[in-house]
Amino acid sequence: MSINIKDAQDVYKDAGESIIFSTLLLKHEDQKNDREVIASFADLSNSIINSMNIRYPEDHVRVAWGFGSDAWDYLFPNANKPKELEPFREVKGPKYTAVSTPGDLFFHVRAQRESVCYELMDQFMEILRPITTVEDETHGFRYFEGRSIVGFIDGTENPAAIESMDYTLIDDQDDKEFANGSYAFAQKYIHNMDAWKSLSTEEQEKTIGRRKFSDRELEEDEKSPNAHNIAAKDEENGVEHKIVRMNVPFSNPSENETGTYFIGYSKSFSITNTMLINMFTQSDRLLDFSTPVSGTLFFIPSKSILERIADSDL
Numbered sequence: 001m002s003i004n005i006k007d008a009q010d011v012y013k014d015a016g017e018s019i020i021f022s023t024l025l026l027k028h029e030d031q032k033n034d035r036e037v038i039a040s041f042a043d044l045s046n047s048i049i050n051s052m053n054i055r056y057p058e059d060h061v062r063v064a065w066g067f068g069s070d071a072w073d074y075l076f077p078n079a080n081k082p083k084e085l086e087p088f089r090e091v092k093g094p095k096y097t098a099v100s101t102p103g104d105l106f107f108h109v110r111a112q113r114e115s116v117c118y119e120l121m122d123q124f125m126e127i128l129r130p131i132t133t134v135e136d137e138t139h140g141f142r143y144f145e146g147r148s149i150v151g152f153i154d155g156t157e158n159p160a161a162i163e164s165m166d167y168t169l170i171d172d173q174d175d176k177e178f179a180n181g182s183y184a185f186a187q188k189y190i191h192n193m194d195a196w197k198s199l200s201t202e203e204q205e206k207t208i209g210r211r212k213f214s215d216r217e218l219e220e221d222e223k224s225p226n227a228h229n230i231a232a233k234d235e236e237n238g239v240e241h242k243i244v245r246m247n248v249p250f251s252n253p254s255e256n257e258t259g260t261y262f263i264g265y266s267k268s269f270s271i272t273n274t275m276l277i278n279m280f281t282q283s284d285r286l287l288d289f290s291t292p293v294s295g296t297l298f299f300i301p302s303k304s305i306l307e308r309i310a311d312s313d314l
Contacts, residue, residue: 003169007180007302010062011265012164015246016110019140020117021186021261023296024105024132026071034131035075035312041127043310046303048123052116059111063120064265066184066300071104079314082170082178084269088185088297091273093280096287098187103135103296106186108263114139136294138188138261140248149249149260150196150289152208153215167242168265180302183269185276188294190259196289207285224285231284232275241271260290269297 026034045065052061067075069086091098107124109117117139148154172179196204201212209229210217223230243266251258264272279287301309308314 002172002179003165004180004302005165005169007304008165008169008182009064009066009300009303010108011064011182011184011300012168012244014062014110015140015142015248015263016060016062017112017142018114018117019110019142019248019261020107020121021136021138021140021248021263022105022107022109022121023103023135023137023186023294024107024128025102025135026074026104027131027133028074029131031074037127037131038075039310039312041124042306044127045124046306048120052111052120056111056113056116059113059116061111061116061120062109064108064182064184064300066106066181066298068103068106068296068298070102072299074104076309076314080177082181082183082299083175084183085297085299088295090295091276091280093283095283096280096292098276098280098292099295101135101294101296103186103298105132106184106296106298106300108184136188138248138250140250140261143249148247149193149251149258150191150208150286151204152210152212154245154247164244166267168244168267170267174267178299178302178305181305182265182267182300183272184298184300185262185264185266185269185272186294186296186298187262187264187292188259189262189290189292190257192289192291193256193258207289226282226285228279228284228286231282232279241274243272243275265300 049061049063072081072085088100090100109120111117143149146154168182170179170181205212206224209223209227243264246263248261250261266272
């Protein structure tokens with residue numbers, strides 16, 4: 001197994017303090033021109049990111065961007081394709097459905113300050129706006145102590161620090177041409193916060209499967225049978241398969257709209273997909289308060305692949 005951290009985009013680092021998620025659709029008006037714009041963007045985007053890191057080093061700028069399956073087929077029809085890149089297929093459970101929604105280009109931008117995120121996306125869109133429309137843009141934030149918007153510590157089960165690369169980056173045994181890339185699954189949830197807040201702390205803990213204050217995991221007999229940390233797990237022969245989860249809160253309080261933007265990075269989408277299948281077929285208790293309104297799979301290329309795109313070599 002071989003991976004190269006220097007060749008990877010920011011798919012294994014923290015979610016950030018201020019975050020913008022953007023999903024764009026290509027207009028499909030002129031394929032040749034679209035390819036040229038994307039090639040130009042692949043060339044310029046790294047310079048824009050580097051410039052922002054030089055200007056504002058204290059903001060710890062992190063960016064990951066990539067392509068949906070349909071966009072890859074449209075832009076690079078003669079190129080090989082990442083093995084697991086395909087349109088996300090909705091998961092229909094007995095009560096709830098993980099919906100599938102369109103997306104051609106995806107951006108996960110984070111920094112300490114929202115002004116830096118704005119500046120990055122503004123420069124990106126100067127290049128991309130003529131050939132795209134916006135499917136979704138969500139601005140997120142880090143909640144107190146890194147908690148999810150429903151009040152629990154988030155990311156407890158994530159692999160730690162440098163270890164996370166082993167779970168997020170494709171290695172040359174998995175898919176050699178696309179090594180150091182990653183699969184990103186993006187899913188936006190709207191929460192029924194009134195219903196959630198009406199639960200006692202004990203009932204909330206049973207729903208999540210952990211203590212709210214200390215973050216300690218409950219004993220199995222203390223959890224709801226379909227507690228979130230039981231249902232949202234991919235385990236085989238006692239070994240848990242991991243991904244890097246980044247759950248980012250967002251809210252428009254005056255409109256009573258509050259939710260979580262889930263982004264899961266993995267070296268193999270099959271792991272994330274198994275987690276989703278388990279959640280929805282087992283009617284994860286958290287879904288009683290959380291409605292998914294989007295779901296799209298993207299491939300986040302390595303810097304080497306972005307260089308090939310910039311050189312029109314795909």
